[in-house]
Amino acid sequence: MPETAATPSAPFEPCHWLAVAVPAPAHSALAQTLTYAHSAPLPAGTLVRAPLGQREVPGVVWGLADAPDAALAAHIKPLACAFTSLPPLDENWRQLIAFTARYYQRALGEVALAALPPQLRTLDEAQMARRLAKLAKQDAVAQGPATPAARPSPTPQQAAALAQIAQGAGPFLLHGVTGSGKTEVYMRAAEAVLAQDAAAQVLVLAPEINLTPQLQARLAARFAPLLGAGAVVAMHSGLTPAQRLSAWLAAHTQRARIVLGTRMAVLASMPALRLIVVDEEHDPSYKQQEGARYSARDLAVYRARLQGAKVILGSATPSLESWHASRPDGGKYQRLVMPSRVGSGAGAGAGGAAALPLVRRVDMSRQPRGTVIAAPLLQAITERVGRGEQSLILLNRRGWAPVLHCANCGWKSECPHCSAFRVFHRADRSLRCHHCGLAQPVPRACPACGNADITPIGRGTEQLEERLAALLQTARRPDGQPARIARMDADTTRLKGALAQQLAHVHDGSVDVLVGTQMIAKGHDFRRVTLVAALNPDTALFSSDFRAPERLFALLMQAAGRAGRDAAYSQASGQGSEMWVQTEYPAHPLFEALKRHDYPGFAASQLAERQAAGLPPYAHLALLRAESRTLPAAIAFLQDAAAALQADPALAHWAAHVTCYPAVPAAMQRLAGMERAQMLLESPRRAALQGLLAGWQAALHALRARHKAVLRWAIDVDPLSF
Numbered sequence: 001m002p003e004t005a006a007t008p009s010a011p012f013e014p015c016h017w018l019a020v021a022v023p024a025p026a027h028s029a030l031a032q033t034l035t036y037a038h039s040a041p042l043p044a045g046t047l048v049r050a051p052l053g054q055r056e057v058p059g060v061v062w063g064l065a066d067a068p069d070a071a072l073a074a075h076i077k078p079l080a081c082a083f084t085s086l087p088p089l090d091e092n093w094r095q096l097i098a099f100t101a102r103y104y105q106r107a108l109g110e111v112a113l114a115a116l117p118p119q120l121r122t123l124d125e126a127q128m129a130r131r132l133a134k135l136a137k138q139d140a141v142a143q144g145p146a147t148p149a150a151r152p153s154p155t156p157q158q159a160a161a162l163a164q165i166a167q168g169a170g171p172f173l174l175h176g177v178t179g180s181g182k183t184e185v186y187m188r189a190a191e192a193v194l195a196q197d198a199a200a201q202v203l204v205l206a207p208e209i210n211l212t213p214q215l216q217a218r219l220a221a222r223f224a225p226l227l228g229a230g231a232v233v234a235m236h237s238g239l240t241p242a243q244r245l246s247a248w249l250a251a252h253t254q255r256a257r258i259v260l261g262t263r264m265a266v267l268a269s270m271p272a273l274r275l276i277v278v279d280e281e282h283d284p285s286y287k288q289q290e291g292a293r294y295s296a297r298d299l300a301v302y303r304a305r306l307q308g309a310k311v312i313l314g315s316a317t318p319s320l321e322s323w324h325a326s327r328p329d330g331g332k333y334q335r336l337v338m339p340s341r342v343g344s345g346a347g348a349g350a351g352g353a354a355a356l357p358l359v360r361r362v363d364m365s366r367q368p369r370g371t372v373i374a375a376p377l378l379q380a381i382t383e384r385v386g387r388g389e390q391s392l393i394l395l396n397r398r399g400w401a402p403v404l405h406c407a408n409c410g411w412k413s414e415c416p417h418c419s420a421f422r423v424f425h426r427a428d429r430s431l432r433c434h435h436c437g438l439a440q441p442v443p444r445a446c447p448a449c450g451n452a453d454i455t456p457i458g459r460g461t462e463q464l465e466e467r468l469a470a471l472l473q474t475a476r477r478p479d480g481q482p483a484r485i486a487r488m489d490a491d492t493t494r495l496k497g498a499l500a501q502q503l504a505h506v507h508d509g510s511v512d513v514l515v516g517t518q519m520i521a522k523g524h525d526f527r528r529v530t531l532v533a534a535l536n537p538d539t540a541l542f543s544s545d546f547r548a549p550e551r552l553f554a555l556l557m558q559a560a561g562r563a564g565r566d567a568a569y570s571q572a573s574g575q576g577s578e579m580w581v582q583t584e585y586p587a588h589p590l591f592e593a594l595k596r597h598d599y600p601g602f603a604a605s606q607l608a609e610r611q612a613a614g615l616p617p618y619a620h621l622a623l624l625r626a627e628s629r630t631l632p633a634a635i636a637f638l639q640d641a642a643a644a645l646q647a648d649p650a651l652a653h654w655a656a657h658v659t660c661y662p663a664v665p666a667a668m669q670r671l672a673g674m675e676r677a678q679m680l681l682e683s684p685r686r687a688a689l690q691g692l693l694a695g696w697q698a699a700l701h702a703l704r705a706r707h708k709a710v711l712r713w714a715i716d717v718d719p720l721s722f
């Protein structure tokens with residue numbers, strides 16, 4: 001047996017060679033596995049610690065490695081330790097990780113490690129054994145008496161969807177309007193798989209768990225009594241490292257039966273996974289925006305097929321990709337529809353739609369200049385305050401004003417590091433860049449010319465809250481008290497627990513008018529909201545991002561979906577709910593579709609445009625991104641990359657089906673002092689794009705070594721932002 005060079009005094013003679021996925025820096029091309037020596041032939045999937053350079057890193061055994069020749073063997077290091085108390089990560093998980101790495105063009109070890117809880121990096125074998133023992137003990141105490149929560153009987157639409165889920169193989173796209181009771185369908189579908197298989201595990205993905213504590217509460221109330229308190233776990237980045245580790249261990253050891261998580265949870269080890277739910281599947285936050293830029297929604301579909309699980313993608317406003325994939329003629333997903341709200345009485349059809357809010361457009365081009373809230377909207381809000389109902393006012397801009405401006409010399413509050421203006425926050429009199437975080441006190445005078453009179457332009461939520469308080473000064477609640485106005489945005493919810501507390505205030509009715517950014521539109525089941533207003537949605541109509549209309553429509557539909565959810569209340573009060581839109585373009589087709597609550601119509605028109613323009617879902621995209629201190633350096637790298645692609649005969653086969661567009665500055669060219677450029681690749685054939693990207697890697701790594709000025713580069717497959 002060869003000795004290892006690294007530890008000549010090692011006490012054992014290594015006799016087995018293992019291929020281990022470690023987070024190795026990608027050198028020449030994508031590093032797959034490194035070979036290590038160990039005294040025993042560990043099974044694939046065993047978690048280990050391995051020396052790497054000067055460090056020791058966690059790794060996953062991928063299999064046995066070929067025996068190296070004697071010269072090489074002398075350089076192979078032994079593993080530091082193996083976590084043999086932990087069951088190995090199974091074949092399905094390894095295949096999921098391998099697919100993710102391959103599809104998103106990242107190193108295997110990087111993806112594997114990103115899928116494991118960070119605390120594993122610091123744990124030793126003894127600590128691991130203790131953690132497992134603790135988990136088992138928690139289990140023993142968690143088994144309480146089973147008193148299942150009362151569950152409503154399914155509506156006919158829910159029953160129909162559930163029947164199809166029970167019979168079909170999926171993947172399923174559940175298109176249910178806001179308030180149609182999708183959550184109940186998820187929970188019943190989960191019950192069904194749990195009834196079929198006593199060990200079954202269910203994964204529920206949500207875009208941002210902290211925005212929907214209600215979902216967590218509903219899942220816990222339904223399943224903890226049946227399965228034990230420890231059987232429902234959450235998995236997201238808001239947890240402490242210790243909490244994340246125990247949630248992961250619980251899922252891996254199958255103690256956790258229901259995992260509610262954000263996108264990262266799609267890569268959790270769940271050996272008995274039988275059902276995946278992707279709630280609000282249209283939400284862009286399912287796409288990871290750094291490192292391995294995976295789409296958790298797309299991986300959920302892959303994983304379900306791999307593991308023989310069912311998958312339900314649910315939304316009132318599905319992504320156009322999923323909608324297209326579920327087209328009745330030839331789509332690969334099965335579309336399930338729930339067109340009416342729970343309690344709307346009339347079942348499917350026009351009667352049911354009556355429970356959705358009436359959409360009213362205010363033509364802002366006919367309002368007096370400087371109007372913040374048009375008189376009829378203000379009147380409608382005042383009336384609601386008077387009836388003890390709630391209103392949500394959506395303005396997708398936080399801070400007091402998006403720009404400060406000097407009328408004398410034209411200075412604007414640009415961020416020195418980003419292609420963006422710094423936003424004026426009046427609460428702490430700061431100028432803050434919402435992209436790089438730079439925060440400075442507001443200057444007393446214009447930094448360019450010294451003029452003392454610098455003025456804010458435009459309006460953010462901070463200012464709106466104050467203006468609204470003035471405008472509603474005379475409004476009175478049923479108890480004679482003045483209206484209570486609150487604001488909810490990234491600024492007011494920064495502190496831990498603040499968001500939950502603010503949501504609770506809306507739920508318990510101690511807020512009459514809530515002003516906020518898009519976070520107030522997401523998934524909440526507020527019972528007393530009968531009016532929602534979007535104040536300034538127009539900028540998105542003219543964005544260069546081809547997905548902007550899709551996003552705006554979804555946002556407005558979801559916002560409208562917060563109104564009038566309590567059918568019994570609406571019926572008793574005799575007052576309908578309303579969604580108001582203040583716009584300069586009231587006749588825009590997007591608003592027309594919104595007025596009709598016509599998602600299918602809107603989707604059809606958008607898809608026709610996408611098809612004509614050769615955009616997703618009719619084409620597959622990838623971006624090569626590069627960042628440098630100077631734009632020309634970033635562009636030069638991309639141009640050389642394109643040249644390498646054209647010059648490589650091995651890639652010609654794929655390149656014939658891929659259009660490579662010229663390198664251009666990113667939409668946000670400068671971010672935190674980095675100049676960003678990108679090059680778009682497009683193909684009608686996914687396989688061609690994949691083949692080309694894989695074959696291009698080696699050249700890109702080699703190029704990067706020559707372009708020292710390029711500080712970062714990355715391939716973004718199926719990009720969502722440009």
Ligand SMILES: Nc1ncnc2c1ncn2[C@@H]1O[C@H](COP(=O)(O)OP(=O)(O)OP(=O)(O)O)[C@@H](O)[C@H]1O
Nearest residue numbers: 152153154155178179180181182183184342523561
């Ligand atoms: N079968 C049922 N009988 C009575 N109430 C129900 C039933 N199903 C769901 N509900 C209630 O209807 C309300 C809306 O359900 P849910 O929040 O699941 O809607 P949703 O489809 O997820 O809406 P959104 O897309 O807006 O989040 C909830 O308060 C829920 O408790």
Ligand SMILES: [Zn+2]
Nearest residue numbers: 415418433436
């Ligand atoms: Zn900045």
